[in-house]
Amino acid sequence: MNDTPLYAVFGNPVAHSKSPQIHAGFAEQLRDPVRYDARLVPVDDFHGHWRAFLNEGGRGANVTVPFKQQAATLADQLSERARQAGAVNTLVVTENGEVIGDNTDGAGLLLDLKRLEAPLTGARILVLGAGGAVRGVLEPLLETGPSEIVVANRTVEKATALAALFDAQGRLRGCSLDAIKGTFDLVINATSASLAGALPPLPEMLFNEGALAYDMMYGAVPTVFLQWAQRHDVRCVDGLGMLVGQAAESWYQWRGTRPETTPILEALRADLC
Incomplete structure (x- = not known):
């Protein structure tokens, strides 16, 4: 059994997402190993894939288009900023299994x-x-x-x-x-x-x-x-x-530590060039 905490980004499409690279960088920087992958989800079965993720031991996820509104409906609680935004881009699974929907944009x-x-x-x-x-x-x-x-x-x-x-x-x-x-x-x-x-x-x-x-x-x-x-x-x-910043805020919600964003941002910028 793999005890490394499991996180993911859900989207459709999702192959272009830089979230796995960003969170791998945070994990290395903070010496806090996590598993983080990109999950391509059918547009009509977000809830089913989320339940399967929880059954795998998932601890939290980022959510991108077109699922940000659906993510709000499956959360047990919404943060104030998620309510204001009318959308969720971060799901947090608490120790008692409650799901909190947040928006870190x-x-x-x-x-x-x-x-x-x-x-x-x-x-x-x-x-x-x-x-x-x-x-x-x-x-x-x-x-x-x-x-x-x-x-x-x-x-x-x-x-x-x-x-x-x-x-x-x-x-x-x-x-x-x-x-x-x-x-x-x-x-x-x-x-x-x-x-x-x-x-x-x-x-x-x-x-x-x-x-x-x-x-x-x-x-x-x-x-x-x-x-x-x-x-x-x-x-x-x-x-x-902003992309790196919202990811850093998601990481903080999951892991309780704040990554330094500048090195990750510089690495992403270099990959774009």
Whole structure:
């Protein structure tokens, strides 16, 4: 019998996932051996594969598309940030067998932004998009004390609905992409446009001096959004650090220790190049 703690990432597709490499790096760094594998799950049998995983002794899992909402339904408890996000990307099995659903995306983003010494407290922040990824990061961003967060989306109703949901003393508002006004210290692209190689319609005057442009997507070359931002002479960063950060938060939920993310991020970056 293998007593090494068992973890996995569930998804469809999942072969591209960097989670096994990231968690192998954490295990080596912390000298805490675990088994961690990628599991391709049929879209109509997530619950069955989760039960089989538990029968193997599974202690926790990461969950990626298209199962984040389904993962929330099988958890015995949801963390507050999972409730806010409306989705689960981390499942934790407690010693008594209870399953807790968590969402570590916001914590991962904040960990990376703090690593980058991004403007946060007192800053004016623009978030592009109003999908599930944005739901998971608004509360953590608000907790850093910005002067204002503007959520801009092609469908304005989605942006204003999110602003109403997370309303915090008037520091959060929603608008359409063509109604963006003023300049910002931090601009986060959370739209799916990067996946399609497209650029959201944005005003040319968008960045304050010393601003940071951050795209939640990542790749071997800068996204179209980051290429556009580079022409405006601002610091540009992709979302690879957020990926490592949310994984580090998952590891902490499972193992109670906090990995150092920089060496893992550097190794992943080198593999992309």
